[in-house]
Amino acid sequence: MSPEDRNRRYVRRAFDAEVEAAHVAGRGGRNTTLHRSGCRCFELSNAMPSELSRDEVRAALLEAAGAAGLPPREARATLRSAERRIGDSRARLPALHVDPGAAPIDFAALRRRIENMKATEHRDEAKRPPRGEVRYLWEHCKPVPLEVLAELSGKPRPNIDARRVGDLVRYLPDDVALPPWGDWWRRTGHRVVIPLRDHRGEIVTLHARAGRAAGNCPKQFGPRGYQVRGTAMANAIGVDLLRGDEFTRDYVAHAGVVITEGTPSWLAWATNWGGAFESEPACFAYYSGTWSKAHADAIPDGARVLLDPDYNEAGQRMARAVVETLGARVDLHVTKTREVA
Secondary structure (H helix, E strand, O other), X not given: OOHHHHHHHHHHHHHHHHHHHHHHOOOOOHHXXXXXXXXXXHHHHHHOOOOOOHHHHHHHHHHXXXXXXXXXXXXXXXXXXXXXXXXXXXXXXXXXXXXXXXXXXXXXXXXXXHHHHHHHOOOOOOOOOOHHHHHHXXXXXXXXXXXXXXXXXXXXXXXXXXXXXXXXXXXXXXOOOEOHHHXXXXXXXXXXXXXXXXXXXXXXXXXXXXXXXXXXXXXXXXXXXXXXXXXXXXXXXXXXXXXXXXXXXXXHHHHOEEEEXXXXXXXXXXXXXXXXXXXXXXXXXXXXOOOOXXXXXXXXXXXXXXXXXOOOHHHHHHXXXXXXXXXXXOEEEEOOOOXXX
């Protein structure tokens, strides 16, 4: 597939995702969603008008807004506002190949840029990658190879049950187009892709991890230029719990919850809980600073919660923060070892 064809596919999938978002928007958020999707789609059209015209953008989003219940006159006004705001601004299309002669990545400089962004970010609302790009990348990732799971766990015979990994994590293949916020992941070996969910259970961003990082390369990267705070990893039961499913809430009140730190520990608990719980628990995991009270609020009162933090200074600090979000309303236990019972 040529670079142009890959860009066309990327534009089309990102466009479809934004139209779907406008189509399913609920009352109270339809105008905002339509405006945001309109801005994104007009940027895509500016970037590749031969694939996506502005007329097609207007027609598709007007139809989606109508299906969501937004009056036509109001929808047209919202799209005009989005079109004026974007003007000639173009979306950045994913990098499709790497120049063999390109300079190596300066990880120290990259860390400094990330820290600077963290220091200056607004704390009221986390900045997320475009939803269409997140969805496109996640949908095009593949199952994780067994040898990568072994590297990820740090053990020749991992305590991760590969049969149950499913969609907990995926693997970045060679042929998928990468968005600008993760365009270096493949060439640094960060191919294990982890979905991070907000307190409603929706995938709002992705994290990349290397099974075995080389040199001074960090083991994991978030999306460049965006924040991951207010997110968590979750197994299927955890996702249903975050989404407010009443049956799941009743189930978890008896089955229990695991909250742990980091990808390897989360995968171990989410696939191999035997001995610690009679039934499969809801499993959540966080990175430093990502867990939120909104996630904790989804856990039913009185549920047994097993907290499995990292046993270093930063891990203990994060564990205390998690405990504060739970309060005294759950039956809380803290592990003394990282091994799954």
